[in-house]
Every structure is written in C-alpha cells, then in structure tokens.
Amino acid sequence: MFQTGGLIVLCGLLAHTTAQLEVLPLPLDQNLLLAGTPPQAPHPTDLAGSLTSGLSSGLLSGDLLGILQNLPLLDILKTGGDTSGGLLGKVTSLVPVLNNIIDLKITNPQLLELGLVQSPDGHRLYVTIPLGMILNVNTPLVGSLLKLAVKLNITAEILAVKNEQGKIHLVLGDCTHSPGRLQISLLDGFAPLPIQSLVDSLSGILNKVLPELVQGKVCPLVNEVLSHLDVTLVHSIADMLIHGLEFVIKV
Helix, strand or coil: CHHHHHHHHHHHHHHHHHHHHHHCCCCHHHHHHCCCCCCCCCCHHHHHHHHHHHHHHHHHHCCHHHHHHCCCHHHHHHHHCCCCCHHHHHHHHHCCCCCCCCEEEEEEEEECCCEEEECCCCCEEEEEEEEEEEEEEEECCCEEEEEEEEEEEEEEEEEEEECCCCCEEEEEEEEEECCCCCEEEECCCCCCHHHHHHHHHHHHHHHHHHHHHHHHHHHHHHHHHHCCCCHHHHHHHHHHHHCCCCCCCCC
C-alpha cells in the first residue's frame, strides 16, 4: 500500500515538473531556429565597416585605378603651367638636358584605406578617399629621369534624403580635395640641385592641376557607386542619418 501511494505521489511530481518545463523559454540558439523568426538587425557599428567596404569595392570595380593611370596629365600640364610656355618651357629652362618633349606616366595607382567620420549633428558622413600613385618623368635622351611618389585625399560628403514616394536613399553632397594636402616626394631621396629644381617646379604645377583633375574623375564615380550599394545597407544607414543617430566610432 505504501509503495502504491509513493508511486502516485512521484507521478504527480513528474507531471507538475513537465508542465513547468513546457512554459519555459527556449535557449537563444533554439529560438533562432524557429521558422518565421526574423534575423537580428546588424549592430549599428557594423554599418560603418560595411559602408567603407562597399565603397572601396565599388570604386575598384568601377576601374578607379585604370582611370588614375590614364589621366591625360601630360596634355594638361603642357597648358597648365605659367604663361611663358607651360610646363615644358618652364622645366627646359631649368634642366638643359631636356628637349621639347617630356613624358609623364602614372604607374602603380593605389586606393588606400578609406576613412569615415560622422558630422557632429549625426546627419552627414564624410568619406576620405586616399589615393597614391607614382609619377615617372622620362626624357628622350636620358630615359627615366626621376620618380615621384604622389598622395592625395578626396573627401566625399554623403547625405540621406527622402524622395516624394517616401523612400530614403544616400546621395553625394560636396566632393572635393583638401587644399594644400597633395604630397609629392622624390622616391630616390636627395637629388642634385638641377634635378631638385625640376622636382620643385613640377610640384608647384602639380599642386595647381592634379587635385582638380583627380577630383573631376573620382567624384562622379563615387556618386555612381552610391547608387549601386546594397539596398538594405543603404536603408539602414540613411535611417540612422535622418534621425541623427551616431554609428561611426570616433577614433
């Protein structure tokens, strides 16, 4: 009799415990496996990395490096120097070994790591696009005369706008270069005085011509890349910008 009663009590306890287990929430990993459960949205700080990665990939697939390498630099510099004969007249007076023809070739163009800063009010993004290239100066008599390392930053402003249908998207605002930020250095180090005079002359003219030339090619490409970014990413970033929410980590 005692054994039968104990068995009844034990069965009752088991039934009560089973009922409690049925109402407990499932562990997180099991909940994610349930059909119909939407995935969690990416953390806001992931948006910055996804944006810079998307812009970099888009610029490269848009042939940014090829555009830089094929800049009509020589043609522009011939007419972009001073009024006494452009670049050719200026440098030939400094280095007699140069004839009437000078060949300038851009090689090894590079897109370096993009920088991203959010405006203090949270409604704008400023993307720094650092570019690097090698400028080869060749002459018919000497051949390769010198090589210059050139670095230039283009800054693109990104805004979020809402169209008449209520859809939000990203657009390009101001896109320019930082005045005085063009860096030109002689790869071979110290140069004799005549060559250094040529370097100084080229640097002065390139500072006036090259930034605007690069800007005119890069900015339209940035605008095109923005229009082809992942829709979900664009919507997430635009929503954050419209509400002024911070998602770019300050360094």
